[in-house]
Amino acid sequence: GENVEQHPSTLSVQEGDSAVIKCTYSDSASNYFPWYKQELGKRPQLIIDIRSNVGEKKDQRIAVTLNKTAKHFSLHITETQPEDSAVYFCAARNSGNTPLVFGKGTRLSVIA
Amino acid sequence: DAGVIQSPRHEVTEMGQEVTLRCKPISGHDYLFWYRQTMMRGLELLIYFNNNVPIDDSGMPEDRFSAKMPNASFSTLKIQPSEPRDSAVYFCASSPGVGLEKLFFGSGTQLSVL
Numbered sequence: 001g002e003n004v005e006q007h008p009s010t011l012s013v014q015e016g017d018s019a020v021i022k023c024t025y026s027d028s029a030s031n032y033f034p035w036y037k038q039e040l041g042k043r044p045q046l047i048i049d050i051r052s053n054v055g056e057k058k059d060q061r062i063a064v065t066l067n068k069t070a071k072h073f074s075l076h077i078t079e080t081q082p083e084d085s086a087v088y089f090c091a092a093r094n095s096g097n098t099p100l101v102f103g104k105g106t107r108l109s110v111i112a
Numbered sequence: 113d114a115g116v117i118q119s120p121r122h123e124v125t126e127m128g129q130e131v132t133l134r135c136k137p138i139s140g141h142d143y144l145f146w147y148r149q150t151m152m153r154g155l156e157l158l159i160y161f162n163n164n165v166p167i168d169d170s171g172m173p174e175d176r177f178s179a180k181m182p183n184a185s186f187s188t189l190k191i192q193p194s195e196p197r198d199s200a201v202y203f204c205a206s207s208p209g210v211g212l213e214k215l216f217f218g219s220g221t222q223l224s225v226l
Contacts, residue, residue: 097162
């Protein structure tokens with residue numbers, strides 16, 4: 001089955017700097033890669049996703065890139081703000097009716 | 113729509129007691145998932161249902177865990193007997209019938225077993 005590794009487990013950045021979180025996946029058939037954000041004490045919520053037919057996707061200050069050959073994808077947050085502080089989860093799934101497999105999460109702290 | 117609704121938000125119980133967690137998915141969603149979140153293991157899928165039928169329960173850690181979905185608007189996750197290592201946040205999530213992609217999570221149940 002699919003296995004998703006996520007790094008780093010914790011990340012601290014100064015406000016205004018960029019943050020990058022990386023994930024690798026094992027199943028080359030995987031074709032959908034979402035990112036979820038979980039604020040302290042809240043539920044995880046989808047913030048951006050990318051499919052395998054696209055190499056990059058951007059939404060304001062967040063972007064996701066996908067390298068199918070290397071089987072890794074990354075989340076980029078630019079001009080970080082304190083409200084970006086949260087746990088971020090990457091996930092992957094392959095075609096067919098299989099559930100998402102999540103990474104273990106990255107705790108991002110943006111220091112003002 | 114109120115989203116996925118879970119109850120209780122917090123549960124504190126003693127080892128050996130039975131615990132029942134409840135979930136109401138978003139109306140019209142065909143898939144329902146139970147996840148467990150811990151610091152060490154992140155978000156683990158325990159079991160998921162499609163149209164009220166359990167599809168994959170391979171993530172259920174032990175026979176002490178059981179889940180049911182008697183109808184499209186209600187599911188339970190039961191732990192009997194509970195143990196301290198079951199302490200975690202348990203999330204229920206639902207997904208529309210088109211694939212298993214976007215998940216809508218409930219607020220979670222923080223379970224503490226003393």
